[in-house]
Amino acid sequence: MATDSVPWRGVHHLALVTADMDATVRFWHGVLDARLVTTLAIPAFRHYFFEVAPGNTIAFFEFTDQPIESFAKPAGVPYPKASQFDHLSLHLPDEDALNRMRDRLKAHGCEVTDVIDHGFLRSIYFSDPNGIALEASWWTIDPTGRPVDYGDERLFADADPVPAVRELRDHGRLERTVATRLVDGIIEDLGREGITVERSTG
Incomplete structure (x- = not known):
């Protein structure tokens, strides 16, 4: 078994799927303030990347002339069509940032939960226009980097x-x-x- 450590630098990109890239840009860049930083397109698909931290992006595919069956599910609730993916949580630095994100979502007309205390982290829950379950969280006890x-x-x-x-x-x-x-x-x-x-x- 290899013993060398792996120099991880976060998530390069998580690739998700959208049926409406325009609405996705308007939500991720406009509402969540996750800057659209690069795009590519070939006849088969568009692929757009949104920055959530330096070097870390969330990316979306929009397939050409390929209908997709969409669904929406809340975080932490099993659903047969989402057997490998449940939800995405984005990292915020503290309670103030979490409350400001909650206020920002509400100001844009987005439904969002109250702050939920999970002990070692606190979170809010919401969805993107594709029905993807999203969470914003901060570590109250940060287990990483130590x-x-x-x-x-x-x-x-x-x-x-x-x-x-x-x-x-x-x-x-x-x-x-x-x-x-x-x-x-x-x-x-x-x-x-x-x-x-x-x-x-x-």
Whole structure:
């Protein structure tokens, strides 16, 4: 197993889908003040990027002549059509910024919850024009950028954690990792571009 640390610098971009890029720009750039920083387009789609922090963006695809079945769901509520995605939370620095974002959303006519206290973070919840469940949060106890204490019950409150967490708590490392596979469609797309991908047989 590799032991070198990975120099993560945040989320480069999270790619979501919209059926109305114009409305998406008006909400993300206009309401949320997430600057539109770059766009690209080919006949098959548009792809627009909105800055949420230096180097960190939320990106949207708008596919050409491809109807998509949209839905809206609240955060934290299971829904079969969203089995791999629940909601996106954007980071704010403190309670004042959270309250100002809540006021900003209301001023633009957007529905938004009261501030919810989750203990180690506080949040508000709202949706974008595509029905994507959004959250804005700030850490009341920031667990990032410092050594992790897996015994800190303020942050690790699951009384019966999964085995991987017990391994980290008890030994400071994972006993094993998991392997993944590329989706066949990616292999096919790369093949059309003349790129060969070596697939694992293990």
